[in-house]
Each structure stands twice: as C-alpha cells, then as structure tokens.
Amino acid sequence: MSALSSPPVVRADQRSPSAAAAGYGGVVAIAVFFGSFILGLMFHSALATSTYPAADDAAELIVLWRMEDPGVSRISGAALCVSALVFAWFSAWFSAVVHRTGRVQAALVTFAGGLASALGLLLSGVLQWVAQRPENIAEEPVLLVVHQITFVLGGPMVVISLAPIVAVGGLALMRAKLLPAWLGWTGVVLGALALGSVVMLLPEDGSLTYLVPLGRFLSLLWLTVVAMLLARRRGREPAGA
Template structure:
C-alpha cells in the first residue's frame, strides 16, 4: 500500500514540474538565464512539486522499512540492513531535493543567477543520481535475498539484480561534463520503482495465500 501512495505523490510532484508548468523543467546544464526565467514563471508550481516530492520521500522510507522487515524475517539480516540503508538514502535524496525547491524559489536566490544555478544543480543531483544509485542495493540485494528465500520466482529475483546494476550505472552520468548521459537517471529510476511495485504485489499475494492456508 505504501508503494502505491508513494507513486501517487511522486507522479504528482513530477506532473507539477512538467504538465502544469509554463515550460519544460530546466536541465542541470541549462543556462542560468533559462533557469531564472523558469523559476520566475513557475514559483507556485515548484513549491507544490517540492512538497509532493517531500511527502513521497517519507512514504518511500516507510516502504523501505517494510521491505527490509520482510527480508529480515527470512533470516537474511545483512541483506535486510543493506536494503534498508539503500532505501533510506534514496528517500533522503528525494526529501532534500523536494525541500530545496523552496530554497530555489527564494527571491534573493532568484536575483542571483549563479547562486540559483548551483542550487538548481544540487536539487538535480540529490533527486536524480543519489536517489537512483541508492535504489541499486534495494532492488539487487533485495531481489536475490527474496529469491533465495523462495518468496520470489527466479526470473523476478534475477530481474531485480539486473535493475540494480542498471540503477548503479546511472552514476556514470556524472562523468561527462555536458550531461549527455542524464537519460540513465530516469531509466534506472522508473524501472527500479516498477520492479519494486511488482514485488510488493507478489509479496502481498504470498502473504495472503499463507493466511488462507492457515485458515
């Protein structure tokens, strides 16, 4: 349930930054003038989006705790701790990215284009690479641990491992100065979150089957 509510607030935050804005949300390497213009025209959109993303971060922390608890109950304590740490780091990046939208919209920061551009880039790094790279141990370690505990089919467990490698690979986007590999961030993020959603449904059904068997 927590992952579904998380998705709702997460998509809401992205929607405000895209569909309801006057223009496309500036990329991290866009000019300071473009970033200033967008911030001036979309102050309310940015603050509401930041609030929605901050709430989604707390919900993802909740989901991560539940996910780690499921793994812990299988006796794989180390794997549970790794997935919990990854989930909390991912939630922290999303939370900081969300609250920094308020900082970016402060009039004194908008008046200083170089300062605003730095804040804008920090929100991207926190909400992009930090979130996605931190998802790597959640999906990879979590998938393998649950597969070995026979709570997931083998194909889904190994898919999690592949998604983890893909999410970890998103850190490569930090290497080119021109930001030409930024597409790796949304790719790793949405595939990992989709995998977690599928796994949550499978685990919920598995729990329901066990309860019916006891009855």
C-alpha cells in the same frame, strides 16, 4: 488452563519465510509513493508554463522558469517531500520482509538503500523552496548551483541508492523462495543498471542523464511487482502459517 495444554507460542523469527509477506502494507506504500511522486512531476512539467529546465541549461532559462512558476516549484517540492517519507515507509516494510527470512545483513543493506533514496528526494524537495527565494533568483550563480544540487539529489542519488534495495533484496527473497528465479535475477540486473547511473556524473555535458529516469522507473516498477507478489503469496497462505 495448564501449561501442558497451552498452545505453543510462535515467535516472529520462527515462522516460515513466506510469512514475511505480511499483508498489503508494501502495496499501499508503493501506491501512495507513486501518487505523490507523479504529482510532483506533474506540477514541474505538465502544469508549468514551460518545461522544467535541465541541470545544464543556461542560467537565463532557469531564472525565467523560476520567475514564471514560483508556486508550481514549491508545490512540487512539497509533493517530493511527501513521496520521500512514504518511500521510507516502504523501505522499512521491504527490509522487514527480508529480515524475517533470516538474512539480517541483506535487510540492513536494503533499508540503508531505501533511506538514502528517500533522503535524496526529501532534500531535493526542500531545496525547491530555497531555489525560489527572491534573493537567490536575483543571483544567477547561486540559483544555478542550487538548481543543479536539486537535480543531483533527486536524480542520481535516488537512483544509485535504489541499487542495493533491488539487487540485494531480489537475491535474498529469491534464495528464501519468496520470488521466482527470473524475478530475483531481474532485480540484480536492475540494481546494476541503477548503480551504473553514477557514470552520468562523468561527462560535463550531461549526455548520459537518460540513465537516471531509466534506472528509476524500471527499479520502481520491479519493487511494485514484488510488493504485489508478496502480498498475494501471503493472501494464499493457510491461516495458521
């Protein structure tokens, strides 16, 4: 076949912005993430003999919980590690979607936020094993510090790091006409809420800890809706798009 009759080669960066929503990879990733993350929460709460102690609970309560539910804590930590790796996968998919719209800096920011959240989950999961070591349980001050670190990594660090992925990602996809304006601005608002979770670290009594689950689950719900919308948009495109 001659060069004149050869079909034109379309590079990835020459496609329409809506081609960024390629397939259902993001939907699968966020679904697997929710499964492993909720499994970890179930082992920590529903399947334990008592409620998982808060970061500011007395050392005696934390020691008692750790002694009564050692296997639950380790399995929960393993589930958190899996969810961290899956969220890193989702973050790579999401940042690739943003990158294909031509907004390179926004893509890097969203990927950095996703990786920071995944790192917080991973370290929080790994430290569950450290907290269950007999020598650490025997030392109340050491156990209390490790227990509080697992909370800070798996709570505020994860939620604060969600701010760039939902806020910057929402703006970038809205400007690329991949999201309706209301959904894009919702991402910006949720990003501000997630970033505002940092104030939870200010009071010593932990009275603002409710900001962590609020920012976490609303942001994850937004990411789920966006992933499904992008996959659906891609599914409606002509084969040659």
